[in-house]
Amino acid sequence: MTSQPTSARQGANTAPLAALSEPEVVILLASYQGARFLPAQLDSIAAQSHRNWSLIISDDGSTDGSRDIVDRFANRYGKQRVTLVDGPCVGATANFLHLLQIAPEGKILAFSDQDDVWMPQKLARAVTALHQTTGPTHYAARTLICDEDLRPLAQSRHFRRPFGFRNALIQACMAGNTSVFNAGAARILKAGAMHARDAGVVSHDWWAYQLLSGSGGHVLRDHQPVLHYRQHGRSEIGRNDTALALIKRLGMLFTGDFGQWLHANTKALAAAETLTDENRRTLAEFGKALELPGPLAAARLRRLGLYRHTRAGSAAFHAAALAGRLRQRRSDSSPSR
Structure with a gap:
């Protein structure tokens, strides 16, 4: 059997046998009015070299055809593998917290924005890094910052100081669109999501970095970019390197x-x-x-x-x-x- 990624046209229920030995990664994608860029992101998820993934998309009431795009993607890869749910409709952070609350137990979880494009090895790099640790672990990585048409602009910042709770309390620097959590870390996030929602936190990835470092978890940041970080007029946060x-x-x-x-x-x-x-x-x-x-x-x-x-x-x-x-x-x- 070839070790090359299977074509994105292959259905979820016919995943290659090699995927059966890979741990499942559950991807949590928050969507809202994302029809313009969502197809490219979904295609990049389908093209991952790590084939054992499933996808939960929580949509905050899109009216631009985003839900139809997800339905077509689910028909291609199997509705047992791609799930569309209704979001809370009170912003992106609340939508990601909602996804954490409904995510299955005991799985690796990965956050996904709707407008990026993942590099083929993104999930594989994360899973490999997570397997090298014991205990709850939060993995994140650098990104390749791009313009609206995915023309590369620069790599995101490389942080050189240690990561930990005394940094996390006052700085968000574990990019949510690259973040992947092993099962132990996911368990901590699921238990804390309700408190984050009730407190009105404004950044799910900042809170995740704080909670996991504060809980004694490992914090890993990959020096290699793993996705194309698209900059456009409706970017939720945007680049921080200029x-x-x-x-x-x-x-x-x-x-x-x-x-x-x-x-x-x-x-x-x-x-x-x-x-x-x-x-x-x-x-x-x-x-x-x-x-x-x-x-x-x-x-x-x-x-x-x-x-x-x-x-x-x-x-x-x-x-x-x-x-x-x-x-x-x-x-x-x-x-x-």
Whole structure:
């Protein structure tokens, strides 16, 4: 039997025998008005060299033909392999949390955006990396940033500092569109998804990085790009590697919104039952610091040893704390985008 990927035209119920020995990866895709780019993403999933996958798509009420595209894909690859469900219709983060809640137990889970294009080895690289660890593990990777027509622009940033809870508390850097979780990590995420939803977290991938690192899980980041990260007018987040993008993101520290997001994340994490004792103490100190006036907050946060992956980012965070921009706005307790 050839080791080359099977043609994307082959149906799910006729997957090659080699796939039978591969662990199943359940792909969780949140969709909304994605008809323009969704076919290319689905085709790239079908072309994965790791053949043992299934797909759950949660659609937030699309009216542009996205659901018809999914139905046609399910007819090609089998409706026992491709499932379309109704989403909660309150934004992408809530949709991904919904997918976590309904995902099957004991499986490897992978997040997927609707507008990227995966490289053929994406799932295989993740599964290989996950098999080299024991315990709950969160894998993510770099991306190849592309324009709307998938012309390459640059590789995403390469982070050189360690990944861990003291970074995760104040920086989101495990890209959700590349994230894959082994069964142990998936179990932790499923248990915490309700708390994240109730707390109103604004970023499912940031929360996942926080929860898993806080729970003592392994955090792996692949230095190789694994997908084409399409930039377009409706991109949910967008690239963060240009000087303008970095300035914009650092500037968000001072708008007050970032402080609201930190409070929501802290609330979600405090409700989780899986944090290690050390990280629960760190979280408690972090939460207290966020409530303090600027100078006291800055001093307390600095003692906690929190860091972002660049010196400029860390300095901007502490400056925002000093300016009192991380305190929760009492007139609006819910985080906003």
